[in-house]
Amino acid sequence: MNFILGILFSIVVVSILVFIPWIGVWAWDLRFVFGVIVPYAAIAIFIMGILYRVIGWARSPVPFRIPTTAGQQKSLAWIKPNRIDNPSNAFGVIIRMAFEVLLFRSLFRNTSLEFRQGNRITYEWEKWLWVAALAFHYSFLVVVLRHLRFFTEPIPAFVHWIENLDGFLEMGIAPFSGFSLPGILISGFVLLAALTYLFLRRLYISQTRYISLPADYFPLFLIIGIATTGVLMRYMGAFMQFIFGADWFSVPVVNVKELAMGLVTFHPVIPEDIGTIFYIHLFLVSILLAYFPFSKLMHMGGIFLSPTRNLSNNNRMVRHVNPWDYPVKTHTYEEYEDEFREKMVEAGLPVEKISEESAEDKTGSSEEAEKE
Amino acid sequence: MYDGVKIIIGIIIFLVLLLFPAWYQVGKAAKVPDPKLAEKALKAEQCVEPKLFMKTQHMKLLDEWRDEVVRSADRYYQSSSGKTYYKSLQVTCMDCHSSKKEFCDQCHDYLGVVPYCWDCHIEPKENG
Numbered sequence: 033m034n035f036i037l038g039i040l041f042s043i044v045v046v047s048i049l050v051f052i053p054w055i056g057v058w059a060w061d062l063r064f065v066f067g068v069i070v071p072y073a074a075i076a077i078f079i080m081g082i083l084y085r086v087i088g089w090a091r092s093p094v095p096f097r098i099p100t101t102a103g104q105q106k107s108l109a110w111i112k113p114n115r116i117d118n119p120s121n122a123f124g125v126i127i128r129m130a131f132e133v134l135l136f137r138s139l140f141r142n143t144s145l146e147f148r149q150g151n152r153i154t155y156e157w158e159k160w161l162w163v164a165a166l167a168f169h170y171s172f173l174v175v176v177l178r179h180l181r182f183f184t185e186p187i188p189a190f191v192h193w194i195e196n197l198d199g200f201l202e203m204g205i206a207p208f209s210g211f212s213l214p215g216i217l218i219s220g221f222v223l224l225a226a227l228t229y230l231f232l233r234r235l236y237i238s239q240t241r242y243i244s245l246p247a248d249y250f251p252l253f254l255i256i257g258i259a260t261t262g263v264l265m266r267y268m269g270a271f272m273q274f275i276f277g278a279d280w281f282s283v284p285v286v287n288v289k290e291l292a293m294g295l296v297t298f299h300p301v302i303p304e305d306i307g308t309i310f311y312i313h314l315f316l317v318s319i320l321l322a323y324f325p326f327s328k329l330m331h332m333g334g335i336f337l338s339p340t341r342n343l344s345n346n347n348r349m350v351r352h353v354n355p356w357d358y359p360v361k362t363h364t365y366e367e368y369e370d371e372f373r374e375k376m377v378e379a380g381l382p383v384e385k386i387s388e389e390s391a392e393d394k395t396g397s398s399e400e401a402e403k404e
Numbered sequence: 405m406y407d408g409v410k411i412i413i414g415i416i417i418f419l420v421l422l423l424f425p426a427w428y429q430v431g432k433a434a435k436v437p438d439p440k441l442a443e444k445a446l447k448a449e450q451c452v453e454p455k456l457f458m459k460t461q462h463m464k465l466l467d468e469w470r471d472e473v474v475r476s477a478d479r480y481y482q483s484s485s486g487k488t489y490y491k492s493l494q495v496t497c498m499d500c501h502s503s504k505k506e507f508c509d510q511c512h513d514y515l516g517v518v519p520y521c522w523d524c525h526i527e528p529k530e531n532g
Contacts, residue, residue, distance in 0.1 A: 066520070079419070079422070082418070083415065086411065086414070086415060087405065087411070090408065091405055091406070092406075093406055115444075129408035150416065173409045180424075181516045182427065183425035183516075184428055184429070185514070187516040192516055194408060209464070209468055209471070210461075213463045213467050214463045214517060214519070228473050253497070269460060269461060270461065270464045277528060278455070279460065282460035284460050284461065285515055286437055286459070289514065289515060290436075294428055296426055297426075297429050305456055336414060355406070
């Protein structure tokens with residue numbers, strides 16, 4: 033698919049997803065649908081889908097250890113093995129997985145291959161993807177954990193710590209009065225910046241542009257939509273008030289927490305005064321959850337099951353029996369001859385073992401032939 | 405299923421983390437914020453601006469007031485209702501909303517908000 037088509041398609045889909053709750057809540061007042069039913073359905077699909085995918089992966093055998101690793105395998109005593117990059121035991125695997133899951137080590141290894149000096153290939157140190165991926169994932173994690181303040185009562189201490197750390201920056205009246213209240217939280221802006229970079233990178237590098245599909249653009253735009261609605265609600269209310277004289281962005285967070293707590297305690301309520309933009313935010317999050325298990329976003333679970341990362345390279349120490357080795361049906365030549373001996377004899381084909389009946393027949397017939 | 409034990413342990417960890425808000429709540433009485441309006445506030449019927457505006461924008465209003473008062477000694481606020489108010493947290497706001505504990509803290513604690521008003525202003529001493 034042409035990349036412009038792919039981008040257009042994704043933008044159109046995300047726009048439709050924005051308009052559904054917009055019209056649903058603003059015009060038809062379906063607050064209960066978008067505030068209760070859709071989020072519950074989404075979380076149910078999310079859990080079931082993830083279980084389905086993970087169990088599906090767990091049912092696929094990985095019979096042999098895959099030694100595509102960047103370190104020296106454990107072999108002779110005088111050759112120094114690389115215990116983390118080519119682990120021979122569970123400890124090394126845990127360290128390697130921790131590096132992969134927490135620090136994205138595979139992305140750190142990224143190099144770009146280009147012709148820089150005529151026909152000479154150069155491999156360049158290329159860490160921007162790794163940096164942006166770290167920024168994106170960790171800021172998203174912080175944003176998600178911060179949202180626990182809406183879902184817990186009393187709020188656990190670690191949520192306060194994260195929020196204090198995230199909100200250490202005080203901007204006064206910059207960039208305009210009212211923007212930085214109640215408190216700037218850096219993670220939201222880092223998230224948007226990283227998403228923008230990852231999108232532009234996809235477009236800028238011709239190879240990634242060529243392999244990018246709507247399945248790559250759609251989650252990017254969806255998360256950009258979620259982050260944007262969140263930022264608008266938190267920061268842009270005063271600006272809206274100033275420009276249009278009406279504030280459609282700010283939502284009363286006490287009421288939002290009542291809604292969230294209702295969902296969590298299974299006593300759903302729909303409080304008053306929550307603007308449509310909140311339902312758009314919630315609907316996009318619900319879509320993300322429901323879409324999650326069936327998309328590339330499942331790498332969240334898949335990274336734990338990557339066979340090149342989570343298996344120790346002990347092919348030389350432990351015998352791994354292929355689990356799909358079943359007793360193969362064989363048909364040996366002896367069995368073949370037993371089955372077709374008479375027909376073979378009749379056709380005059382040589383046989384190794386002559387059965388008594390056919391031997392008699394044969395001698396009889398040969399005698400007759402001799403008489404004649 | 406291959407490595408069934410590990411897979412099931414992983415799934416259990418995932419579900420426990422995901423459903424943290426649900427099981428964290430069990431057995432805890434959900435405290436609902438109950439900001440009490442003092443008599444004077446009840447009598448006034450409306451705050452400086454309409455209720456929803458105050459709910460979502462009071463921090464921005466206070467911030468603006470502070471800047472205008474401190475930087476340009478501009479002490480009077482023209483409300484959208486036409487009334488004029490004296491811009492002061494302690495003199496105007498706290499005159500009606502006299503109890504920090506029963507008014508401000510109700511929602512702020514509920515949402516884990518720690519406003520920095522009291523870095524400079526003297527926190528009213530309340531018992532209980």
